[in-house]
Amino acid sequence: MRSWIVLVGSLLQLVASIDSQWHDEAGPWFEATLGEPWPIPATRQVHELYACLDVDSFDFHIVDKSCDILLDAVKRYGKIIETEAKTAKWKVEDGEDLLVCDNYLRKLEINLQLECEQYPRLHSNESYYLSVLEKSKSSAWLEADSIWGILRGLETFSQLLASPRNSSKLVIKSQAIRDYPKMAHRGLLLDTSRHYMPLSVILSTLDAMAYNKLNVFHWHIVDDNSFPYVSSAYPELSRRGAYHRSMLYTAEDVAKVVEHARYRAIRVVPEFDTPGHTRSWGQAYPHLLTTCYDQKKQPTGKLGPMDPSKPQVYDFMRNLLREISERFVDDHFHLGGDEVPFQCWQSNPGVNNFMERHNISSRYDKLEEMYVKRVLGMCEELRLKSIVWQEVFDNGVDLPKDSVVQVWTGNWRKEMAKITAAGHPVLLSACWYMSELASGGDWLKFYDCDPLNFLASSKEHKKLVIGGEACMWGEFVDKNNVQQRIWPRASAVAERLWSRKRNGPETAAKRLEEHACRMNRRGIPAQPPNGSGYCLTLPQ
Secondary structure (H helix, E strand, O other): OHHHHHHHHHHHHHHHHOOOOOOOOOOOOOOOOOOOOOOOOOEEEEEEEEEEEOOOOOEEEEOOOOOHHHHHHHHHHHHHHHHHHHHHHHHOOOOOOOOOOOOEEOEEEEEEOOOOOOOOOOOOOOOEEEEEOOOOOOEEEEEEOOHHHHHHHHHHHHHHOEOOOOOOOEEEEEEEEEEOOOOOEEEEEEEOOOOOOOHHHHHHHHHHHHHOOOOEEEEEOOOOOOOOEOOOOOOHHHHHHOOOOOOOEOHHHHHHHHHHHHOOOOEEEEEOOOOOOOOOHHHOOHHHEEEEEOOOOOEEEEEEEEOOOOHHHHHHHHHHHHHHHHHHOOOEEEEEOOOOOOHHHHHOHHHHHHHHHOOOOOOHHHHHHHHHHHHHHHHHHOOOEEEEEHHHHHOOOOOOOOOEEEEOOOOHHHHHHHHHHOOOOEEEOOOOEOOOOOOOOOHHHHHOOOOOOOOOOOHHHHOOEEEEEEEEOOOOOOOOOHHHHHOOHHHHHHHHHHOOOOOOHHHHHHHHHHHHHHHHHOOOOOOOOOOOOOOOOOOO
């Protein structure tokens, strides 16, 4: 409770210390920036020259190569700019426009250097170069090797447009930006088991991720609580394990999510957590789980984790993994492995007899290792690279070198030092749990976390930090509040993972105020980041 009070007090001091000069978008006592991109670009040179943009005369011009992803993006960002222009006009429609424009931006030329890839991958090239009003006083230039870089550049271009307080016009400053991400894996975990999230919420979440240059949707799709994924191989899993027949994700739904993400340079990495967190699996297939016994060696009626002693468990997992790999297309799969309770295994006579035959009596960590290694072998057969929670590493499982370990608990600095010393790629989530809410404006604690702030044995070990993820667990969120809980708090995580530079808290707060309002105008119900104020959006 004390830490909560201290945090709120520091935030109030921060907000009170900011001297309001412009009073734009955020009320009379908090200054928001105008036309500042989020996240911070790698390099940026801004000049005094500016131009106005008239949507009726502005055009996206594709110079050479094109594809479905680029055509969709041009259409999508055209609509975003139209909304910004309508908001600007509505803002001062009854007042005098004090801004006189001598120069107008007429087009953005888009130069894609290489042919479009079909899907983004872990190390896809997201770099781009954006020049506004430098080559010509009426045009901007966007260039990138890959389609993914073009998408990131289009997002930045859309964020550079702003409308001064006493003007109904969109304005953009002359500038040059060379940009690329700090980390390859910039993710958001969404839990859809503890509360079901409608497809519309997931698609909206992907939109917001693109606005923040996040590139991995970690879909924690099933858990103890419910099994909403509809499997063609095992349809009883969702039929018996989902909350309700209206709360399902069909093959068509998965395809929509993967496609929506692809158009936004986002990978979809599914997680089917085993051997623990599988109570919902047992609704349809109780024989796959471990029967728990009491001290009198009698069944208690409760079921524990997957039973590693049963051959049918591995046949089941092999078939399910094959189906998952075909539907989700990404070359990474999250197999979980966290919080495996050993008590039920300890109580089960059949499990203990199995362990004796394999010379691992009383070594339940070794039993877990046997299970995980079997599943890892299946992933390798399917050419899937694995991601696991840190317990799998901590329990001594002999992982393939390319297995990614995700750190979520304990002393994360020591944990990441150990994992990288062992040669494994690592993701950080420990300081980015969106489910831990201190107050509406607690984004600073996420912004202050640096995934490279640990004592590594060498520079090569630090290179094994491939990124991190903000985690939105679902115990206390559903469709009614999940977006507000994520945004703009996850925006702070996005900037730490994309940007090598970092603002001080006052500057970051002003920029985040603008960015949250920008997301509001685009239909994302991001909550206010800094306290009292207002944000102008078009009337519904």
